[in-house]
Amino acid sequence: MPHEYSTITTGIPGLDQVLKGGFPVSNIYVLKGVPGSGKTTAALQFLRAGVEQGERCLYVSLAQTRVELEQIAASHDWSLEGIDIAELSASEDAAIAVDQSIFQTADLRLEETRRAIVTAIDRYKPRRVVYDSLLEVRVLTGDDARFRRELIGLKTILSQRAITGILIDTDTAQGHSRDDEIEAIAHGVIRLDKTLPDYGVARRRIEVSKMRGRPVADGYHDMVIREGDGVVCFPRIVPRVVPEQTKSLDLIKSGVENLDNLFGGGQEAGTTTLVIGQAGTGKSTMASLYATAALKRGEHVALFLFEERVETFFRRSEGLGMDLRGFVDNGQLLIKDFNPGEVTAGQFGQIVQEEVGKDRTRVVVIDSFTGYLSALPNRDQAVQDIQSLLKFLARRGVLTMLIVAQHGLIGENVSIDVDVSFLGDTVLLLRIEEVGHQLKRSITAVKKRHGPHAMSVHELSITPEGVSVSPSALDMSR
Template identity: 40%
Template sequence: MATPGASRRVPTGIEGLDAILRGGLPRGEVFLVQGTPGTGKTLLSIQFLRAGVENGESCLFISLSQSAEGLRRNVGGAGLSLEGIRVHDDLPVEAPGSVEQEQVIFHDEHVEFDETVRALTEAVERAEPDRVVFDGIGYLRLLVRSAAQYRRQLLALRRFFSSRDITVMLTDDQSVVPGEDVLQSLVYGALLLEQTRTNYGDTRRELHIVKLRGTDHASGTHEFRISTGGLKVFPRLRSHHVSSSEQNEALTSGIESLDNLLGGGLQEGTSCLILGPVGTGKTSLATLYADAAARRNHSSAVFLFDERPEIFVRRSEALGMPITQHVEEGRVSLHAVMSGEITPGEFAYSVSREVRERDVRVVIIDTLTGYLSAMPDQRHLITKIQDLLTYLSRQGVLTILVVAQHGVIGEQSQHQNQLRGPIDISYLADAILTTQHFEIDGALRRAVSVYKKRYGAHERRIRELFIEDGLIKVGAPMTEAVGTLLGHSLEAGTDASDDDT
């Protein structure tokens, strides 16, 4: 057995969960994992034991709800192994005969509660483990009519484990004895796993730290996913747990006229919203900053919701931005995000991991419209976007959000729709760069302007945007034109009513 008092934290083997728990569970205590069927309780407990095996600890799994063979089959299907873990399912019970019996190994008419508890403690004494899992502890409650007797035996079990410095994890199916919270009151800490079916896409799963005595942890709701290898937990971003960049530089686009329009560039640690209808060059303008950062040996991350990476690369390289080279050299990472298969928490964790592991200086989300469409059933999306922007700001990252404006040309003619996207997030952005179509002499052209910039000066003139001949160019201020924001342009002093119709 491990030496008592060595390290007082026991890693769970789940990176995100250990981050929430500030390194793991306190050693030598009893913890509870609750949830309805299918939420991942058993998988989490197996990952907990696997972490112990990899750390050279003795680990014991006592199954109260399924046979050892059934456990191996279920765990193997999730890409986990029981190698190095002692599995005990030899309780004083009748052998299961029917499908119903295989779900619960013992039956109240054949097993006395005290005898079952004694068998459990004897199994622990023989194995001398450092970590123990009791899978399906709630089934013990079915063996007694008295809640008081159940509570007394659980208290005795807790004292038994505490005297041996064993870290214990109990899993409890809340559907077995609904409405009872006896277990939560007796354990040192409790985790709750929940799942919600959505109208489209994967099931959404959330983890809550219900209680954890005498130790720091990240409270609140944290999302997780069940995939090959078990649970992957995505800690909720919390701004007061991140560092703040001391010096924020202005990042330029590489196009002098665009930088002049923005008053010298976009500041590190800020967010910029690039808003406009389809086909106005929003993504191309955003990509300029990833390209410029890569040329200065800085890293960028681009998250694509609306187009495939190969199309993004082809279009960018046609405009003179060598994205393939940047990707190969590790300066730009491209992430295709599938609709309906990601939660806001998982997405935020993916972005934060890029910042932590690659020291990313520029993050591009293309488009925020796609982000919102990918998560139609999610609550508090605006708050989660704000949390992500706050985190990135504290890390000194320039965040560029591309937003597709409703309509192509018609809606632009209405002033009140000028900044209308799928939802109004303009107040969250530090700078807003707008693009639009306008018509002159029967030709469709593009314009770009700065609608807002919280820090520093910027031009208030509109400039024409050219995306042609393999280049992006921003023209001189359109001082002789009016009506560009309305979708057409006239020479100054010309009345639109004088046009022939």
Template identity: 40%
Template sequence: MKRPPLPSRCSTGIPGLDEILHGGLIRDRLYLLEGEPGAGKTTLALQYLLAGVAEGEKCLYVTLSETQDELVANAVSHGWTLDGIEFFELTSDQQVAGEDGGLTMFHPAEIELSETTRKVLEAVERTSPKRLVFDSLSELRLLAQDSLRYRRQILALKQYFHGRGCTVLLLDDRTAHGEDLQLQSIAHGVISMYHTAPAYGAALRQLKITKFRGSAFESGFQDIDIIRSGVQVYPRLVAADHGVEFERETVPSGVQRLDDLLGGGIERGTSTLLIGPAGSGKSTIALQYAAAAARRGGHAAMFMFEEGRNLLLSRARGLGIDVREGTGPGNIMIRQLDPGEVSPGHFISLVREAVERNGARVIVIDSLNGYLNAMPEERALMVQLHELLAFLNNCGVATFLVAAQTGMLGVTKATVDTSYLADAVVLLRMFEHAGAIKKAISVMKKRSGRHEESIRHIWFDGHGIHLSEPLMNLRGVLAGVPVEIEMPSTMPPAQRLPGG
């Protein structure tokens, strides 16, 4: 039996939304776009029509709520012109113009539902649009006065547009109590938009495909933003859908003793957690790996949730670490992020862009504590972080995660335990010795191969990062206050006391 042809699609004008719809909306169908006021429905609808204009299609915007001037002002705020879109306006303003192309003005609160519908259909007959936006259904619901009449009217609209070659987007602001399941059952597809205001920071905006007949789609909530260019949709990352073939080679740090500690270095396609108290050197080690990758002609990207870009560059200069900013081979891209302003989906899209478009092979996330603050709840952090690390591993990226612990000496505690997600865990500690505060480094875990079980002293100066020989003469370094133990006289002096 011959398979029927695949249905034709039309772009929504939003690449991320097209991606989760597996290619865009199916043409010649009726869709519901619902969301509370301020969710971004009008902006998304205008992008949908502008995409049609770009493809040479006739587009019609029927508005019962906003005036054309308000819609134009909205478009101007995004840097758009609405040339090529026809408007049919029914407002509570004044008069009726003739049917020869001018604006037609009615009083929706004072006329019958059937009269409103008739005038809308007349406008459709005149323009024969390929794409239509109806804004909004709340006025029709008020005119209908009861749910049965309202449902019949929507069904009549659906039947009218069937076979007319027009893809319709109906906007609804959820003024009905709860979700309008009757309306959702009539539409071929439902796009739901949400926005919530946290106690601090930008509103969290999300989108969900509730229903899409005749096609697979990406279910669940997707993060979105409304920016100068319009609605941006960040598809939820599914690591299994991404990956490339790569050679599992070692990524050296450029510091021989650090590489020795890690059994030769870090491998591509693995994630490394650098954990320790504030000031122990976690970010510096991550920076060293990024700089070493750039020196070898690779590209690295650093996402900074806490430390500022200028401070990072100043510290790099003080350590003699050469950092050349930019994208592409030999460069390090440094992106400073505000946890209160960036959504998790937006952050993941930035990481994907660095890897897929710019070819980054070393990624630094500094720190997980800042990343946690960008997440609505800890469980969501773990799920998203797991998918992100799996994606980066599948793409052959060496990922470095920085996590700060509370406390300085002795017992320290992680804000969030992510050690089970990482392939390698590098532990940094501070300890007291000979009247001074020193730093120690050790490797607690490395799934991809061997590593030293020793503890080394680590220090930083104008010549970079230095590690001592293993601290064989100290016991209790990780506790913060070690004691010296007597070593055989044949033990080299360098192994008796930490250097630096």
């Protein structure tokens, strides 16, 4: 018999991480969700993971036929080979007379269903079982007491045989008064959530709402259903579990001496810089500048674009004498662009974490944070998610640059949709002003938590020859 604290994989790596190892063995778990939330797909992944480990696995279906299950598997290019399927019927009398005078027809159906389950389990002797679904059992049980007895009976059947089981339950718009019964009896409850925004793809989340005797990562975690992979879970970032970078790191420089002097010689690793400005002030150019300097030092850089295509970024950088394509080829530079509405905060966070797992990654650029916010349905939640990500990056000793767009083109209209200044250790303000009959760019280090910095306004020049910062303050008078 397995040790009581032994765990088995759920078949979803991210969920295993949330559960800190997987399902404790020989218990039953309820998988709840609305139609289309991914319950059957997740259940098949659970069984397929068992098959890969040489276990016998059984799918007991009151809700779906073998053909339907095969179609779901085929949509991911999966095979159900090694998974035994028992198709039962909770809606037919199975040759039982309708005018039975001793027992109610529903009682007889339950009894026949129970016998069929025991027969299938004893025949196949599985280590893992999926029971699909409790909704059909609800239909046959007319009161809470009878429903509870059925669940306890099923739990006993699985427990006596040391089987780990998943019971699929469907949430409906009406809800059920028996939900507490299910959660009290089950060892754990996994909830799948699906919402539809006004525009764009469906948003899915997963939550472990109950797990007896084991710590789990609380709260909702983003998930998607991906062709070929099935349900993919993106665990929420918990910065405190990341070992903090303790070794001394050199200041990160831009390659422009006067710009570095604004920050007392450079920017500290493990901090976040907000580059704030209106359109055309040179925000993305600042990102290219620091990225190029780091790459030339042999470090790794990750650029995440939410507002422009990768090719556009390359061409703009090349127009300023910064050729970054070769660094992509040799693996130093990761550059990705994202379509608004097609990435979740959790998915983005995992991509960043995986890239920063490379030891030499020193600079991460998110261009722009404004575009990142626009891609997510809940802005307040998005700000909290990015804050957790920034703390994670800080503990890894990474300089993170957040590009933040302001409204307007020229003048004093410098408002931002949300207050994000608390996210930055350093704030670099870029502006365009009319000076006489010319438009000139200015640059100011308005905030720096660590070390000295210059508060004076300097002129920023961006030309095909490169980027320069004037050593003297710019006269901004008209």
